[in-house]
Amino acid sequence: MYTVADLKKGLKIILDGDPYLVVAFDFVKPGKGQALYRTKMRNMINGSLLDRTYRSGESFEPASLEERTMEFLYKEGEHYTFMDQQTYEQVVMEEETLGDAKNYLLENLKVEVMLFGEKAIGISLPNFVNLRVTETEQWAKGDTSGNDSKPATVETGYVLRVPPFIEEGELIVIDTRTGEYSTRVKG
Amino acid sequence: MKIDALWLRANVIKAVRDFFWERGFLEVETPLLIPANAPEEHINPIFTTLPSWQLQTSPEICMKRLLCNGHKKLFQISRCWRSNERGSRHLSEFTMLEWYRSDCDYQTLMTDCEGLLQHVAAICQPDNRLFVHNAAKIDPFASWQRISVQEAFTHFGQVDVWDCLDKGLYEEILTAVIEPALAGFGSPVILMDYPVELAALARTKPTNSGLAERFELYVGGLELANGFSELNDPTEQRRRFEEANCSRSNAGQDILPLPEPFLKTLALMPESAGIALGLDRLVMLTAGVNVIDEIVAFTPEEL
Numbered sequence: 001m002y003t004v005a006d007l008k009k010g011l012k013i014i015l016d017g018d019p020y021l022v023v024a025f026d027f028v029k030p031g032k033g034q035a036l037y038r039t040k041m042r043n044m045i046n047g048s049l050l051d052r053t054y055r056s057g058e059s060f061e062p063a064s065l066e067e068r069t070m071e072f073l074y075k076e077g078e079h080y081t082f083m084d085q086q087t088y089e090q091v092v093m094e095e096e097t098l099g100d101a102k103n104y105l106l107e108n109l110k111v112e113v114m115l116f117g118e119k120a121i122g123i124s125l126p127n128f129v130n131l132r133v134t135e136t137e138q139w140a141k142g143d144t145s146g147n148d149s150k151p152a153t154v155e156t157g158y159v160l161r162v163p164p165f166i167e168e169g170e171l172i173v174i175d176t177r178t179g180e181y182s183t184r185v186k187g
Numbered sequence: 188m189k190i191d192a193l194w195l196r197a198n199v200i201k202a203v204r205d206f207f208w209e210r211g212f213l214e215v216e217t218p219l220l221i222p223a224n225a226p227e228e229h230i231n232p233i234f235t236t237l238p239s240w241q242l243q244t245s246p247e248i249c250m251k252r253l254l255c256n257g258h259k260k261l262f263q264i265s266r267c268w269r270s271n272e273r274g275s276r277h278l279s280e281f282t283m284l285e286w287y288r289s290d291c292d293y294q295t296l297m298t299d300c301e302g303l304l305q306h307v308a309a310i311c312q313p314d315n316r317l318f319v320h321n322a323a324k325i326d327p328f329a330s331w332q333r334i335s336v337q338e339a340f341t342h343f344g345q346v347d348v349w350d351c352l353d354k355g356l357y358e359e360i361l362t363a364v365i366e367p368a369l370a371g372f373g374s375p376v377i378l379m380d381y382p383v384e385l386a387a388l389a390r391t392k393p394t395n396s397g398l399a400e401r402f403e404l405y406v407g408g409l410e411l412a413n414g415f416s417e418l419n420d421p422t423e424q425r426r427r428f429e430e431a432n433c434s435r436s437n438a439g440q441d442i443l444p445l446p447e448p449f450l451k452t453l454a455l456m457p458e459s460a461g462i463a464l465g466l467d468r469l470v471m472l473t474a475g476v477n478v479i480d481e482i483v484a485f486t487p488e489e490l
Contacts, residue, residue, distance in 0.1 A: 005271055026274045027272065027273055027277055028276070028362050029229070029274075029358075030358050030361045031410055031413045032229060032230070032385065032387070032413065033229060033357065033361065033385070035229065035272070036358055036359065036362060053359065056438070057439065
């Protein structure tokens with residue numbers, strides 16, 4: 001168990017059955033009065049924010065979260081299946097839980113899956129992923145229209161802006177933190 | 188830049204020192220390592236390897252003993268320690284300014300506060316002579332507001348302070364409602380006349396034994412100083428210390444040793460008043476910063 005003295009930014013605790021991350025914390029103590037511990041917490045499942053004030057003597061259950069390396073297997077409708085290559089254990093996540101991460105999920109991609117008990121509550125991706133362009137307009141050489149980028153669709157269905165010289169079938173690097181084009185991969 | 192903050196800090200300390208020297212106060216140094224602090228329900232000392240000896244949570248015990256010895260005007264700038272207090276406005280080790288006067292009550296201290304803050308602002312912020320907190324400017328030369336605790340709770344919170352105390356909501360209302368309301372004043376504010384249960388070492392008002400002659404100074408909603416007319420009845424003082432220990436015990440906290448030599452000499456203490464001012468916070472107000480970390484050389488986390 002944690003006590004109020006353990007409270008700090010980054011602590012993960014369980015509240016009403018859900019895991020919460022402490023995102024802001026302050027200790028306040030009016031003159032000679034009792035200490036108050038003000039926190040702002042984010043629900044790690046649905047992202048909602050919560051303000052709570054605690055007093056001395058209160059305690060918290062630590063949220064035991066486990067990160068495990070898993071491979072993305074396949075998508076079926078809104079469901080995405082991942083598998084631990086060591087134990088062959090599989091977990092399924094909804095598209096909504098994955099958020100933008102779904103844009104980069106290609107079969108066999110290795111990701112870190114965050115587990116709260118049995119439940120997968122999120123994934124962390126590599127900072128950069130390579131994806132092949134499946135659809136984009138052809139670049140007319142000598143085009144002086146001034147457009148320095150054009151839309152392109154990659155094999156996961158994600159659409160982003162790429163430089164005009166990128167052609168269909170080319171492999172590009174995408175920064176998963178921003179969702180933006182980073183560079184072209186040779187070959 | 189922290190380097191500028193340290194210059195400002197040194198200037199504030201020098202201005203404070205000059206203020207008291209010019210007014211004939213004796214600057215004293217009392218021991219930091221002592222066998223007993225004044226037991227308080229919500230203040231935890233830091234103990235040392237010497238059995239029961241602890242770092243001072245305030246120099247009040249020793250300074251009042253000097254009043255008993257006949258000194259009339261005293262001040263001290265010293266380090267104090269309070270266990271497990273760390274936040275944007277708290278450090279476990281911090282700097283306290285305390286001053287004591289005999290033959291007067293808390294009203295004289297309020298006048299001292301006005302003079303001191305005006306002096307510090309004039310010396311350390313000569314261009315505009317203002318303090319700044321949460322981007323609000325506070326003018327120590329504007330007329331100061333004095334509000335009783337009862338009035339403040341009724342007026343700003345539409346609640347009764349005694350009722351809040353009974354329900355254990357006093358601290359919540361004070362920090363969530365009253366202090367933000369005090370931040371709206373363009374001058375310093377004095378919150379005065381506390382319920383006696385919130386003033387372990389203060390004398391009660393002659394006209395109302397439920398109220399103590401205690402006040403707190405707020406600048407921009409930041410609590411800066413706590414002063415009172417000193418209780419000099421040893422029996423009543425012992426009763427209040429023991430009551431604090433009872434509350435501690437009920438809350439599962441350690442019982443603290445009583446400062447016996449202080450209790451023995453207390454009967455000799457003339458009518459007096461004393462006040463403690465958080466010097467780090469005065470530097471924060473002068474620098475216009477909201478986090479205590481920015482005006483100390485090192486925080487505990489940086490060590």
